[in-house]
Amino acid sequence: MANVLVIAEVKEGKxxxxxxxxxxxxxxxxxxxxxxxEAVVLGSGVEALAGEMAQYGAAKVYVADDAALAAxxxxxxxxxxxxLIEASKPGIVLVGASIxxxxxxPRISAKIGAGLASDCTDLDxxxxxxxVKRPIFAGKAFSKITFKSDIQxxxxxxxxxxxxxxxxxxxPVVEKIDAAAGDVKAKILETHKSAAGKIELTExxxxxxxxxxxxxxxNYKLIEDMAAVLGAAVGASRAAVDAGWRPHGDQVGQxxxxxxxxxxxxxxISGAIQHLAGMSSSKCIVAINKDAEAxxxxxxxxxxxxxxxxxxxxxxxxxxxxxx
Amino acid sequence: xxxxxxVKQVPDTETRIKLKAGxxxxxxxxxxxxxxxxxxxxxxxxxxxKEAGGGSVVIIxxxxxxxxxxxxxxxxxxxxxxxxxxxxxxAGADSYSTAKALAKAISAEQYDxxxxxxxxxxxxxxxxxxxxxxxxxxxxxxxxxxxEVAGGSMKASREIEGGHEVxxxxxxxxxxxxxxxxxxxxxxxxxxxxAKKKELKAVALGALGLSADEVGAAGAKSAVVExxxxxxxxxxxxxxxxxxxxxxxxxxLLRDEAKVV
Ligand SMILES: Cc1cc2nc3c(=O)[nH]c(=O)nc-3n(C[C@H](O)[C@H](O)[C@H](O)COP(=O)(O)OP(=O)(O)OC[C@H]3O[C@@H](n4cnc5c(N)ncnc54)[C@H](O)[C@@H]3O)c2cc1C
Ligand SMILES: Nc1ncnc2c1ncn2[C@@H]1O[C@H](COP(=O)(O)O)[C@@H](O)[C@H]1O
Numbered sequence: 001m002a003n004v005l006v007i008a009e010v011k012e013g014k015x016x017x018x019x020x021x022x023x024x025x026x027x028x029x030x031x032x033x034x035x036x037x038e039a040v041v042l043g044s045g046v047e048a049l050a051g052e053m054a055q056y057g058a059a060k061v062y063v064a065d066d067a068a069l070a071a072x073x074x075x076x077x078x079x080x081x082x083x084l085i086e087a088s089k090p091g092i093v094l095v096g097a098s099i100x101x102x103x104x105x106p107r108i109s110a111k112i113g114a115g116l117a118s119d120c121t122d123l124d125x126x127x128x129x130x131x132v133k134r135p136i137f138a139g140k141a142f143s144k145i146t147f148k149s150d151i152q153x154x155x156x157x158x159x160x161x162x163x164x165x166x167x168x169x170x171x172p173v174v175e176k177i178d179a180a181a182g183d184v185k186a187k188i189l190e191t192h193k194s195a196a197g198k199i200e201l202t203e204x205x206x207x208x209x210x211x212x213x214x215x216x217x218x219n220y221k222l223i224e225d226m227a228a229v230l231g232a233a234v235g236a237s238r239a240a241v242d243a244g245w246r247p248h249g250d251q252v253g254q255x256x257x258x259x260x261x262x263x264x265x266x267x268x269i270s271g272a273i274q275h276l277a278g279m280s281s282s283k284c285i286v287a288i289n290k291d292a293e294a295x296x297x298x299x300x301x302x303x304x305x306x307x308x309x310x311x312x313x314x315x316x317x318x319x320x321x322x323x324x
Numbered sequence: 325x326x327x328x329x330x331v332k333q334v335p336d337t338e339t340r341i342k343l344k345a346g347x348x349x350x351x352x353x354x355x356x357x358x359x360x361x362x363x364x365x366x367x368x369x370x371x372x373x374k375e376a377g378g379g380s381v382v383i384i385x386x387x388x389x390x391x392x393x394x395x396x397x398x399x400x401x402x403x404x405x406x407x408x409x410x411x412x413x414x415a416g417a418d419s420y421s422t423a424k425a426l427a428k429a430i431s432a433e434q435y436d437x438x439x440x441x442x443x444x445x446x447x448x449x450x451x452x453x454x455x456x457x458x459x460x461x462x463x464x465x466x467x468x469x470x471x472e473v474a475g476g477s478m479k480a481s482r483e484i485e486g487g488h489e490v491x492x493x494x495x496x497x498x499x500x501x502x503x504x505x506x507x508x509x510x511x512x513x514x515x516x517x518x519a520k521k522k523e524l525k526a527v528a529l530g531a532l533g534l535s536a537d538e539v540g541a542a543g544a545k546s547a548v549v550e551x552x553x554x555x556x557x558x559x560x561x562x563x564x565x566x567x568x569x570x571x572x573x574x575x576x577l578l579r580d581e582a583k584v585v
Contacts, residue, residue: 115545116546119448137335137446186492251503286578303560
C-alpha cells in the first residue's frame with residue numbers, strides 16, 4: 001500500500017493546471033499502488049485551494065499556511081515538505097516539472113535519500129512500484145526508469161496528462177501541518193516580473209516562435225500579434241536569442257526549453273537539430289519558411305513555403321476571423 | 325576565493341542519437357564528445373572571479389578516461405588543476421550516486437564556492453548541483469544568469485517564471501549556471517599548451533573514502549531499464565504558391581483536421 005502525494009503549485013493565488021493534471025494522473029497511480037491520493041499546498045492564505053484539489057481526487061489535503069511561505073523559496077519549501085514526507089511516508093511523490101518544481105525536487109531527494117526522475121512524460125505503476133519515461137538528449141531519446149528507494153519522486157511535464165472530470169460534490173479533508181521553514185540561508189532580495197500574465201513556454205498549449213528569418217527584434221510584433229490571437233506563448237531560436245532580439249528565457253531547443261504544446265508555429269526557423277530536439281514532441285507543427293528545402297519541413301504537419309512577412313500577417317487575420 | 329567547478333563530458337548537441345541493441349546506453353560509436361555547454365558558463369564564471377579577486381579553480385568530474393578531454397578544455401580556459409573520479413565502481417550512476425561521489429570529493433578540498441551547470445545536456449536531469457549542495461549541507465541557487473561576490477556571500481540573479489529574482493546566499497554555496505551568465509572564452513593556444521602540464525589527478529574509490537555500495541549503479545536510487553527513440557513524425561503537407569490562397573487552407577486544416585485552434 002503506497003500513497004501518492006501531489007505537491008501543489010500556486011501561481012497568483014490559483015492552482016496551476018499541472019497540479020490538476022498530476023491529481024488526475026495520481027488517482028490512477030494511487031489505485032494501482034493500492035493507496036490513497038493526497039496533496040499538499042504551501043503558501044499564505046492557500047487553504048481555500050483544498051476544495052479544488054478534493055474535486056480532482058485528493059482524499060486529504062495537507063496545508064502549510066504561513067506568511068513566510070507566501071513566495072516560493074526552494075530551501076524553505078523543501079524543509080516543510082521533508083518533514084511531511086518523513087511523517088506521512090508516501091510511496092510516490094509527484095511535482096510539476098516547472099522551474100520551481102525542478103528546484104524543489106532534488107532538495108527533497110537528497111534529504112530523504114529518495115530516487116528522483118525529472119521531466120517525466122509517462123508514469124505507471126507495476127508491481128506496486130513507479131515506472132516512468134522521461135526524455136533525454138532534449139527529446140532525441142527517452143529512458144524508462146525504475147526506482148530502488150521506498151519513496152519515489154517524479155517531476156512531471158505539464159500538458160502530458162489529461163484532466164479528469166472534477167467531482168463537484170467532493171469536499172476536502174484538510175490537515176494543517178507544521179509550516180515552520182527552519183533555518184533558510186538563501187534570502188530573496190528582489191523579484192522582477194518581466195511581463196505580467198506571460199505564458200510560460202514549457203506549459204503553453206500553443207507557441208508561436210520566430211528565428212533568424214525575422215530579421216530584427218522589431219518584427220517580433222508580427223509573432224506577438226499572432227500569439228495574442230491564439231492565446232499563445234512566444235518562443236525563439238537560438239539564432240534570434242544570440243542576436244539579442246529575444247531574452248534567453250524564450251529559447252526553444254536543446255540548450256533552451258523543451259516544449260510540448262498542441263500547436264507550434266515556427267516562423268523563419270530552419271529546423272537545426274538542436275532546435276528540433278526541443279520542439280519535435282509538439283502535437284502539431286506549422287512551419288513558415290521561404291526555403292522549401294529547410295529541414296523544419298521534415299517535421300512539420302503543415303508547411304507553408306513563402307515569405308513570412310506576407311504569410312504571418314495573413315495567417316493572423318485568418319485566425320482572428322476564425323476565432324472571432 | 326577557492327572555487328570548485330563540476331564538469332561533465334557529453335555528446336555534442338549535433339549528435340543524432342542511435343540506440344545500442346541490448347543495452348541501456350546509446351550507441352557511442354563515432355560520437356563527438358564536448359564539455360557540457362552549461363558547464364562552460366560555470367568554468368568561465370569561476371575564472372572571472374579568480375581573475376578579479378584571486379584564489380583557485382579546481383575542476384572535478386566523474387567519468388571515464390575520455391572525459392579528461394573536457395577537463396583539459398576547462399584547464400585550458402584557465403582552471404588550475406583537476407580531479408577525475410576513476411574506476412568501474414562509478415559506472416551506472418544516477419544523479420543521486422553521482423552527487424554522492426562528487427560531494428565526497430569536494431569535502432576533501434578547501435572551497436568557498438561550487439559552480440556547475442544547471443543541466444547536463446545528455447541526461448537532462450537538472451539535479452546534480454542541488455543534490456551536491458544538500459549532501460554537503462550548504463545552500464544552492466539554481467539557474468543563475470548573473471553573479472556577484474559580496475563579502476562572505478554571493479548575490480545571484482536567477483530565472484523564475486515570467487521574470488527573475490535576486491538572491492543573497494552566504495558562502496560556501498552551490499551556484500548552477502544558466503545561459504546568459506557570461507560568454508565563455510575559447511581556450512587560447514598558450515592556454516592549451518599550459519593545460520597539458522596542469523595536475524589532473526585520478527582518484528579511485530578507495531582514496532575517496534566511500535564504499536562500493538554508495539556509488540555507481542550500486543548506490544543509485546533509480547535505474548534506466550530501457551531506452552527508446554521518439555515516435556517518427558509522419559511526413560506532413562507542404563504548400564507552395566500564392567499565400568492568399570494557401571493560408572486560409574492551412575488555417576482551416578488546423579481547425580478541422582488537426583483540431584488545435
Ligand atoms: C551547443 C549548441 C547548442 C544549441 N542549442 C540550440 C537551441 O537550444 N535552440 C536553437 O534554436 N538552436 C540551438 N543551436 C543553434 C542551431 O544549431 C542553429 O544555429 C539555430 O537553431 C538556427 O536558428 P534559426 O533557424 O533561427 O536560423 P537559420 O538557421 O539562419 O534559419 C533562418 C531561416 O529563416 C528562413 N527565412 C529567412 N528569411 C525569411 C523570410 N522572409 N520568410 C520566411 N523564411 C525566412 C531561412 O530560409 C532559414 O531557413 C545550438 C547550437 C550549438 C552549437
Ligand atoms: N559525472 C559528473 N561529473 C561532474 N559533474 C557533473 C556530473 N554530472 C553532472 N555534473 C554537474 O551537474 C550539472 C547538472 O547535471 P544534471 O543534473 O545531470 O543535469 C552538470 O552541468 C555538471 O556541472
